[in-house]
Amino acid sequence: MFTMTWDHPYRRRGRKRLIPLLVAAIQMIGVTFASHFPANQAPATPRSLDLLAYALLAGSALAMWLVHVRVELALGVVTALTATYLALGYPWGPFFLAFLFMLILAVVLGRQLSAALTAAAGYALFVWLTARRGIDPLSWHSLVAAVVIVGVLLFAQVVRANRDRIVEQRRRRAGDERLRMAREVHDVVAHHISLINVQAGVALHLLDDDPEQARTALAAIKQASRDTLRELRQTLGVLRGVDEQAPRSPAPSLDRLDELVERFATAGLRVDVHVTGRPRPLPTAVDLAAYRIVQESLTNVHRHAGVDSAEVTVGYDTDEIVLDITDRGRGGDAAEGNGLSGIRERAASLGGTVAVGPRPEGGFTVCAVLPTGGDS
Incomplete structure (x- = not known):
């Protein structure tokens, strides 16, 4: 049974467009919450959150939409805004989520090299900027950042491999279905047209000498053509995914x-x-x-x-x-x-x-x- 789901791709696309908004909200709320715990901040006194800080947090997430223009452009803008937030000394927290999401998205879209280069550049900027805030480049902060970035890249590669496998399975199923429908149409047409051809020859041969027998052959042609149309409608109806009405006769x-x-x-x-x-x-x-x-x-x-x-x-x-x-x-x-x-x-x-x-x-x-x- 086929079900009409013409609006499903649009709904899925709409959900994807909400991801940057969700990431922006998590970054702003998370950083605001974390700013109330000075013990968790870097040794240097963090700069108070202001309108620019929230603009950078929101902008780094919303810049993910640039992926529809060019993946590398989105990677560069997200990385630059995230690095700017860190360089200005704002409080720590989940300000890097957009950067990590963008790495995953780039890998899934097949830009593994761009994602790897961006990850390396982002990590180097993180180590350099945290060193300016008085954190030892060899501290646990740098180690955790490296583990997280590598883990995110590996996770993204697994997601892409699974996505490729699903796409290939769908493509194979679609090919098998096309082949099955082609066989079905061939069998229907070849069988009935063969009968119509023979009966047409009989009707032409007997039209003058035996009109009654010719009438019988023409009746057989009419029935065969009706059966052909009925089976083709059923087959093509399934191919279109249309099932407004049930078949009027049993399946072969x-x-x-x-x-x-x-x-x-x-x-x-x-x-x-x-x-x-x-x-x-x-x-x-x-x-x-x-x-x-x-x-x-x-x-x-x-x-x-x-x-x-x-x-x-x-x-x-x-x-x-x-x-x-x-x-x-x-x-x-x-x-x-x-x-x-x-x-x-x-x-x-x-x-x-x-x-x-x-x-x-x-x-x-x-x-x-x-x-x-x-x-x-």
């Missing part, structure tokens, strides 16, 4: 094999169906794949084999279903026609196997084995 499955056989009989191909084992409900994906494999195999027989009959055997085993479609036609390259690659792909996507080839006694066979996951 082995339960509808009799309807498929009747359509081929109308087109002049007699199909004998044999079922072995105990029939049972199948997983939806397996049921659809089985139906499409039989459909495509019979379409190939109808178009390439040059015969008027075929056999279909459906075998239910404990944890698999075996499909065997056989004809006594020309075999060889004529039967190795369109759609066999799609049959192989369908089976492979479910962990199944397909064997195709000419028969020693003549004709051609397609044998597909699809796992069903045990008894249902």
